[in-house]
Amino acid sequence: MGLFIPHIYNGEAISLSSVPVVQVKPFRLAVIAHVAAGDLISAMFAQPLGDGFRLYAVLCAPLREQLGIIATDVADSYPALTPDCPAANGFEREIFEQWGIRPEGHPWLKPIRFQPSRMTGQTPAVGITEFFSMEGGESHEVAVGPVHAGVIEPGHFRFLCHGETVFHLEISLGYQHRGIERALAGGPGGRTIHYMETLAGDTTVGHAAAYCAVMEALSGIQVPPVANSIRAIAAELERMANHIGDLGALAGDVGFLPTLNYCGRIRGDVLNLTAMLCGNRFGRTLLTPGGVRFGIDPDRRQRLLTRLDAVEKDLDTALSLMFSAPSVLARLERTGTLSMDLARQIGLVGVAARACGLSHDVRTGLPYGAYRFDSPPASTFHSGDCFARAYVRKLEVEQSIAFIRRQLNAPSAQNELRKPLLPLGPDRVTVALTEGWRGDICHVAATDHEGRFAFYKVVDPSFHNWLGLAFALRGQQISDFPLCNKSFNLSYCGHDL
Amino acid sequence: MLRVLRARLQQKHRTMGFPSGPAPEMPDRFAGRPVIQEPCPGDCRVCRDTCPVQAIRRGEDGRVELDMGRCLFCGACSEACPKGMIAFGPDYQLASARRGDMVVSPGPGTRAEAVSELARKFFSRSLKLRQVSAGGCNACEADVNVLGTPAWDMGRFGIQFVASPRHADGLLVTGPVTGNMLLALEKTYAAVPEPRIVIACGACAISGGPFADHPEAKNGVDSVLPVDLFIPGCPPHPLTALDGLLRFLGRPVPDCKKVI
Ligand code: SF4
Numbered sequence: 082m083g084l085f086i087p088h089i090y091n092g093e094a095i096s097l098s099s100v101p102v103v104q105v106k107p108f109r110l111a112v113i114a115h116v117a118a119g120d121l122i123s124a125m126f127a128q129p130l131g132d133g134f135r136l137y138a139v140l141c142a143p144l145r146e147q148l149g150i151i152a153t154d155v156a157d158s159y160p161a162l163t164p165d166c167p168a169a170n171g172f173e174r175e176i177f178e179q180w181g182i183r184p185e186g187h188p189w190l191k192p193i194r195f196q197p198s199r200m201t202g203q204t205p206a207v208g209i210t211e212f213f214s215m216e217g218g219e220s221h222e223v224a225v226g227p228v229h230a231g232v233i234e235p236g237h238f239r240f241l242c243h244g245e246t247v248f249h250l251e252i253s254l255g256y257q258h259r260g261i262e263r264a265l266a267g268g269p270g271g272r273t274i275h276y277m278e279t280l281a282g283d284t285t286v287g288h289a290a291a292y293c294a295v296m297e298a299l300s301g302i303q304v305p306p307v308a309n310s311i312r313a314i315a316a317e318l319e320r321m322a323n324h325i326g327d328l329g330a331l332a333g334d335v336g337f338l339p340t341l342n343y344c345g346r347i348r349g350d351v352l353n354l355t356a357m358l359c360g361n362r363f364g365r366t367l368l369t370p371g372g373v374r375f376g377i378d379p380d381r382r383q384r385l386l387t388r389l390d391a392v393e394k395d396l397d398t399a400l401s402l403m404f405s406a407p408s409v410l411a412r413l414e415r416t417g418t419l420s421m422d423l424a425r426q427i428g429l430v431g432v433a434a435r436a437c438g439l440s441h442d443v444r445t446g447l448p449y450g451a452y453r454f455d456s457p458p459a460s461t462f463h464s465g466d467c468f469a470r471a472y473v474r475k476l477e478v479e480q481s482i483a484f485i486r487r488q489l490n491a492p493s494a495q496n497e498l499r500k501p502l503l504p505l506g507p508d509r510v511t512v513a514l515t516e517g518w519r520g521d522i523c524h525v526a527a528t529d530h531e532g533r534f535a536f537y538k539v540v541d542p543s544f545h546n547w548l549g550l551a552f553a554l555r556g557q558q559i560s561d562f563p564l565c566n567k568s569f570n571l572s573y574c575g576h577d578l
Numbered sequence: 579m580l581r582v583l584r585a586r587l588q589q590k591h592r593t594m595g596f597p598s599g600p601a602p603e604m605p606d607r608f609a610g611r612p613v614i615q616e617p618c619p620g621d622c623r624v625c626r627d628t629c630p631v632q633a634i635r636r637g638e639d640g641r642v643e644l645d646m647g648r649c650l651f652c653g654a655c656s657e658a659c660p661k662g663m664i665a666f667g668p669d670y671q672l673a674s675a676r677r678g679d680m681v682v683s684p685g686p687g688t689r690a691e692a693v694s695e696l697a698r699k700f701f702s703r704s705l706k707l708r709q710v711s712a713g714g715c716n717a718c719e720a721d722v723n724v725l726g727t728p729a730w731d732m733g734r735f736g737i738q739f740v741a742s743p744r745h746a747d748g749l750l751v752t753g754p755v756t757g758n759m760l761l762a763l764e765k766t767y768a769a770v771p772e773p774r775i776v777i778a779c780g781a782c783a784i785s786g787g788p789f790a791d792h793p794e795a796k797n798g799v800d801s802v803l804p805v806d807l808f809i810p811g812c813p814p815h816p817l818t819a820l821d822g823l824l825r826f827l828g829r830p831v832p833d834c835k836k837v838i
Contacts, residue, residue: 195758197794207758227762230741232709232723234716235759256758259713260794271630275650275788282717282813326720339582343589345727349816352724353605360607363717365812366652374653375607398585405581574715 086111086140086149091447094298094511097527097535100152102135105160108153112138113166115149121428121441123148123514123523124540125172127180130154134182139512139525143441148512161187168428171544194255194577199263208237212251215241220248223559227256234573240559247562250554252547257577265537269296269370269505278365281541281575286312286319286355287517288539289368291524294449294513295537296370299505299528304450305497308372310488313451315355315364317481320518322351324432324474324481325396327570331471332403334564335412343399350392354385372499382489389489393482400475413468417553417565420465427552430545431520432477433569435461436469443516457484470568505532517542519572541575593731597824597831601670601817602729608815609651609666612644616684618663625655625664631781631790637683646672646680647784650812671834672810673822677784677800680810689833691825694806697775698828701747704736705827707777708746708770712763713795714753714787717813718780722750724816737823743767748775748806754786755796767803775806777826779819784808 089095103111116122124139133156140149153159161184162169173184174193181200184190195207208227215222220243227235235256241249261276277292278285290312297304329344352362359367359375367373377385403409419429424437434441442459444452460476462469510527520542529535550569554562594602604610618640625642626634633648634655642663644655656664674680674690697705711719725732726739740746743766755763767776778799781787786797799805809822824831 204757207761227759228708228710228743228766232719232739234711234719235762256762257711257713257753257756258758258794259754259756259789260792261789263794264789264792271628271654272788275630275652279715279717279788279812282715283720285717339585342728343585345724346589346592346729349724349727349729352721356605356608358607360605360609361651362721362815363813365650366609395589398588402581402585572716573711574713 086151088147088149091449092294092298092513094509097508097510100150102152105153109162115140116166116168122168124525124538126538127176127182128536143446146447158183158185160185163187167426194258196258207255208253212239213249219244236573242559245558247554247557247559250551252551255577257574261578266534268534281572283323284517286315286364287515287522291513291515291522293368293370295511295524295526298511299509300503302500304372307493308498309450311373314485314488315367317485318355321478321481322348323518324478328474330567334567335409337409340399340403347395371502376498386489416467416561418466419553427548428545429549431542432473433546433549436473437465438463443514443521447514467564467568507532543571543576546571592729604668611667611669612682613665613667614642614684615663618642624658628654628658641684644682646810650781669834670818671821672818674808692822693828694826697826702827706738706740706746707750708743709739709750710763710766712751712753712759713756714782718752721813721816725820743769746770750777750779751783751799752779754782754789755802757794776803777807778805779809781812
């Protein structure tokens with residue numbers, strides 16, 4: 082399988098100089114071969130180095146429970162990977178947009194988030210780019226956004242249609258770009274944890290957990306077990322709240338109002354459980370590098386368990402209603418279908434990938450924190466359609482409830498919540514993956530000679546998955562867009578950063 | 579059909595009594611209105627230097643002032659204060675019609691006025707809002723959306739989110755206003771018929787929040803549009819938002835008496 086890429090563990094820090102730097106050709110071949118063999122590109126990015134740039138690729142090998150990191154030095158161009166490895170598409174567009182490095186032979190270097198160039202500071206006018214177009218009788222385009230009809234983030238969608246049938250969907254994002262990655266370099270500082278908690282606000286815990294893992298790796302400390310358990314409980318509550326909200330919204334999109342209304346409320350009940358942990362419904366302020374800021378006293382433990390029972394009971398009727406209604410199933414089944422093969426090729430992650438039958442889940446494949454001792458089994462389904470994406474969510478919610486119960490029922494005798502952080506080691510690099518409710522969250526950070534962040538790279542699961550939504554729409558009715566969109570429910574702010 | 583009815587019975591009626599009945603119970607660790615004590619030693623700057631978003635300063639008279647419009651309610655200042663002078667209480671009534679009224683000084687503190695004469699006159703029984711996300715993290719949107727669920731049911735008060743700005747009485751804006759959303763926000767505002775109002779929801783929309791002073795974004799909505807109501811929080815608790823909206827419209831709400 083081409084060049085061997087040395088592995089590191091999830092959340093392990095190594096010295097920056099031990100990252101193998103190879104020629105461009107073996108770099109390309111290694112990445113392409115590994116991805117062809119089933120690896121995911123967790124991150125691929127450039128950093129300025131001397132007169133040129135260093136290109137890094139972080140690969141995740143789910144089946145071997147390993148991460149790999151490899152680098153190459155380039156001037157202002159290199160032969161693109163995308164033609165041989167479509168999963169590199171988004172990354173190469175980003176590298177071009179940020180640094181002006183041209184991946185030669187890339188099919189179409191469209192702007193990805195219309196962000197200021199890191200070299201010149203120039204910002205391209207948002208949304209102004211070339212799109213696919215279609216000509217012929219009855220062919221037409223429908224453009225929507227950036228401001229959409231609901232209470233939802235901004236993005237621009239362009240449907241290329243023939244009659245009612247969508248031939249292709251163009252997705253143009255960047256409206257939420259607020260410069261987080263740029264601001265992270267040189268840190269950590271007072272705002273760093275807040276950037277992490279607001280990368281994607283509905284994934285506060287998922288991203289904060291990855292950040293904490295980065296900090297703990299770079300400072301070489303171990304988190305107390307209680308803190309790991311509380312982090313995992315919060316992460317599963319986050320997964321539950323979002324999945325339940327999505328299931329309700331899917332029911333709403335097919336006109337099945339009982340489940341829409343019940344799930345809307347139950348989602349709120351779950352957010353309130355998170356607020357019981359830390360006062361904030363999204364888990365803000367709970368995680369801190371070194372541990373957690375709030376513990377679970379016996380009384381709180383009992384109240385959490387009682388309310389979890391109530392949530393489970395309410396959810397059971399709400400969901401069994403939905404999943405037994407033929408009118409719902411008829412709309413979900415065979416709508417927005419992706420094949421397992423395509424999912425692999427474009428590097429889909431998380432719920433969307435597991436709904437295509439792929440079993441990758443960071444909690445089981447590369448376990449971290451409390452998941453090292455108790456990882457919920459990866460929930461999969463094979464049909465790749467809206468039904469599968471709904472059903473996998475249902476399975477995951479059930480697993481999350483069981484997991485939280487196990488954690489709460491096994492209180493630890495220790496009660497240390499956090500360890501003091503030590504200064505970050507200089508010239509080190511680390512990769513931390515967590516399983517956010519949408520899928521793989523990847524943070525890659527390196528320190529300079531002084532132990533400040535030389536760079537801090539964030540890859541939200543949505544970055545991998547937006548293209549999946551575009552493909553899911555092909556050959557569908559345009560009226561199925563809301564349903565397909567909701568079945569992915571991707572993050573704009575997590576993509577745009 | 580029978581299953582649907584049985585489920586309906588089991589799920590019960592869950593719309594809260596608020597505002598005629600009691601407010602829903604808030605979590606005991608909830609961080610609401612800050613309560614600042616006195617006196618602070620003259621040269622202490624610990625809270626000011628700790629705050630990640632420069633929400634704290636010492637006023638001309640030397641008293642500590644905390645701007646809820648900037649605050650993320652992270653508690654870092656109260657953790658850092660060597661004398662325990664700053665705490666975050668259970669008071670959720672944080673919304674204010676004037677930007678300056680969100681600055682909290684030492685002492686018991688009074689609730690800021692949120693009522694808008696315009697809103698009370700034209701929209702008190704029907705307020706249709708177009709929501710615009712202009713940066714931010716989507717948490718404000720998520721918890722504003724909650725107000726439409728059966729438990730909160732803001733439709734009871736005639737408050738509703740609508741799909742088109744042309745059907746709206748005003749905008750509810752979240753996020754610091756990124757450069758990439760500026761034009762879209764301005765165009766959406768222009769499409770709302772007059773008289774119209776603007777609500778800035780969350781720390782980002784009020785002051786830029788964690789992204790304050792980023793060149794990629796503005797420092798909040800009022801640098802672009804006139805704002806009629808500010809709802810602090812990161813994100814604001816739904817109760818803070820609903821209470822603020824009701825007071826904005828001049829509708830009665832219970833007074834949150836709990837002050838620590
Ligand atoms: S709680 Fe508010 S004032 Fe205090 S440090 Fe955090 S952001 Fe600053």
